[in-house]
Amino acid sequence: MSDPLEQRYFEDVNLGDEFEELQQPTSEHVQQFLSQGQNGGGGGGDRAGGRFSSAAAARSQGLERPIVPGTMSMAMITRLVTDWMGPLGHIVQLDVSYRRPVLHDDQLRSVALVTDAETAPQVHLDLALENERGERPLQGTAIVTLPTRG
Amino acid sequence: MTDHSYFDLHVHSTDGSDDAGATVEGYCKWVEARRKSGYHVDGFVLTEHRRYLADADYAALGAQYGVTILRGIEVETDVGHVLVYGVTDDFLGRFDLSDIALPYAEVFAAAEATGGIAVGAHAGRPRIGLVEHVGERGVSLETVGIIEALNGGSSDYENGRSFDLAEEHGLQTVAGSDAHFVSALGRCVTEFDVPVTSNEELVAALRSGAFRPVRIEETREGAARKELPSAAHIPSTSGQGELGGDALEMDESVIGQEVHAGSLAVTLESIAAYCEALEETNPLYTNAVWAENEGPYGTIVAPPGILNTARLRPGPDPQVRFGDQSFMAGSRLETFTPIRPGDTIEAFTQVKEVYEKTGRSGRMVFIVRRTRYANQAGVDVAATENSMVMRQVKALDD
Numbered sequence: 001m002s003d004p005l006e007q008r009y010f011e012d013v014n015l016g017d018e019f020e021e022l023q024q025p026t027s028e029h030v031q032q033f034l035s036q037g038q039n040g041g042g043g044g045g046d047r048a049g050g051r052f053s054s055a056a057a058a059r060s061q062g063l064e065r066p067i068v069p070g071t072m073s074m075a076m077i078t079r080l081v082t083d084w085m086g087p088l089g090h091i092v093q094l095d096v097s098y099r100r101p102v103l104h105d106d107q108l109r110s111v112a113l114v115t116d117a118e119t120a121p122q123v124h125l126d127l128a129l130e131n132e133r134g135e136r137p138l139q140g141t142a143i144v145t146l147p148t149r150g
Numbered sequence: 151m152t153d154h155s156y157f158d159l160h161v162h163s164t165d166g167s168d169d170a171g172a173t174v175e176g177y178c179k180w181v182e183a184r185r186k187s188g189y190h191v192d193g194f195v196l197t198e199h200r201r202y203l204a205d206a207d208y209a210a211l212g213a214q215y216g217v218t219i220l221r222g223i224e225v226e227t228d229v230g231h232v233l234v235y236g237v238t239d240d241f242l243g244r245f246d247l248s249d250i251a252l253p254y255a256e257v258f259a260a261a262e263a264t265g266g267i268a269v270g271a272h273a274g275r276p277r278i279g280l281v282e283h284v285g286e287r288g289v290s291l292e293t294v295g296i297i298e299a300l301n302g303g304s305s306d307y308e309n310g311r312s313f314d315l316a317e318e319h320g321l322q323t324v325a326g327s328d329a330h331f332v333s334a335l336g337r338c339v340t341e342f343d344v345p346v347t348s349n350e351e352l353v354a355a356l357r358s359g360a361f362r363p364v365r366i367e368e369t370r371e372g373a374a375r376k377e378l379p380s381a382a383h384i385p386s387t388s389g390q391g392e393l394g395g396d397a398l399e400m401d402e403s404v405i406g407q408e409v410h411a412g413s414l415a416v417t418l419e420s421i422a423a424y425c426e427a428l429e430e431t432n433p434l435y436t437n438a439v440w441a442e443n444e445g446p447y448g449t450i451v452a453p454p455g456i457l458n459t460a461r462l463r464p465g466p467d468p469q470v471r472f473g474d475q476s477f478m479a480g481s482r483l484e485t486f487t488p489i490r491p492g493d494t495i496e497a498f499t500q501v502k503e504v505y506e507k508t509g510r511s512g513r514m515v516f517i518v519r520r521t522r523y524a525n526q527a528g529v530d531v532a533a534t535e536n537s538m539v540m541r542q543v544k545a546l547d548d
Contacts, residue, residue: 004433004434005433029427032427033427033428036423036424061475070477071481072458075455075459078458082432087444087446090485091485092485093482093485094454094484095171095480095483096480096481101477115172115180116179116332126334139331140171140331141332
């Protein structure tokens with residue numbers, strides 16, 4: 001796990017570098033996240049008919065257990081990147097695609113891999129959430145800028 | 151081993167596939183990195199979804215990195231996805247590539263007749279691979295000679311089903327990573343007994359029959375070959391949904407119309423609540439003293455992910471009449487300026503595009519919405535794009 005207080009510099013990054021965090025989103029975490037949804041003016045909460053909180057609603061939609069909202073999965077992978085890059089880093093762009101559902105209590109490994117670090121100050125990353133079943137329910141990419149030592 | 155060549159025959163890029171996150175140059179750099187680690191990859195074939203990059207010229211890029219970059223296409227047929235190599239104008243002129251249910255037998259026959267060759271992609275996947283269509287509908291394999299049996303995006307079970315089909319029907323097999331992201335390229339590759347440097351040589355090599363699927367670790371000098379999988383001993387995965395054939399009904403007039411979708415008040419309290427839900431400990435977002443004295447902005451700022459919590463009005467409705475459930479398919483976040491406590495963020499949303507394709511769960515329709523976020527000074531602070539997929543679902547208890 002990266003120390004978010006530690007500043008990472010462009011010169012310290014190499015192609016193929018890998019970093020990770022372990023996360024396990026519980027039903028309580030999901031409820032906390034959904035409770036933020038009152039902000040914005042468009043209505044909040046579990047708007048999708050309960051699949052984020054209700055086992056019965058989830059099963060009626062073909063899901064084994066309640067699922068983690070895609071926006072929360074994206075927030076988790078975003079945190080991996082912000083922790084790694086340090087306070088002076090900047091996310092230029094972060095893209096994810098949701099391949100499979102993330103279920104409540106899944107043991108997740110958030111992992112990132114440096115795929116390009118040739119042109120300062122930009123670093124390209126491949127991102128993924130992996131679960132204990134060997135699946136990658138979320139995959140994506142990020143472009144970040146890091147400070148240079150010069 | 152030097153007589154052989156190794157190609158990833160199934161690769162998607164941002165040049166032609168909406169769901170890919172990798173550039174062609176990114177793939178080239180990754181091939182360089184793989185070679186430094188002792189793996190053998192000579193090149194790859196761009197097989198964009200339903201799009202042939204006829205005008206793309208990758209010669210200079212390929213020469214720069216010493217990588218052979220070839221082009222094919224992945225089309226969608228009534229028995230699943232099909233990879234076509236050696237694509238010609240004659241072939242392209244025979245089909246509407248936007249059709250997600252092209253007649254497969256005609257696609258295989260036309261590829262052969264126009265100087266190319268077709269391969270059944272990820273054959274073991276539900277709905278979009280040949281196995282299920284052979285097993286359930288008894289479709290003929292008369293025109294099919296090769297299937298992709300080792301696919302980097304398929305599960306072991308799905309690949310096992312592909313090998314079982316090949317064994318049963320005497321089909322030849324290739325491998326492709328089905329890469330959509332840089333680090334997936336070369337996960338598995340096809341080993342040819344001859345060098346391949348052009349699309350024509352690729353077709354000739356595939357027609358020769360002198361090739362086999364291998365995993366990337368098997369390309370190392372002296373590496374042992376692992377036994378190919380059979381589905382008989384691998385836990386299964388399940389598919390959902392049915393392929394539909396109806397034309398897509400929607401209101402195209404709303405595409406591109408931007409409307410105000412809501413306001414987001416960012417406060418110290420809302421930042422703290424967000425950080426608690428995500429177990430966020432970064433002092434840039436959580437420690438006011440640190441942020442003021444040592445942070446780059448002189449104050450706490452909001453984590454970029456906080457925009458994910460905004461519940462906005464959905465914006466214009468394209469009135470797509472399809473499916474009975476929608477799920478998030480993808481998201482993009484672009485950040486321009488830090489969001490600070492006290493900011494009032496106005497959100498403006500538009501429907502960017504609507505399109506359909508087929509996947510493991512059958513036919514799907516995607517609606518992509520782009521939202522621009524501006525602060526009280528009218529400065530754009532970020533933008534998001536969210537892609538919702540609409541499809542039919544089947545309850546587990548049915």
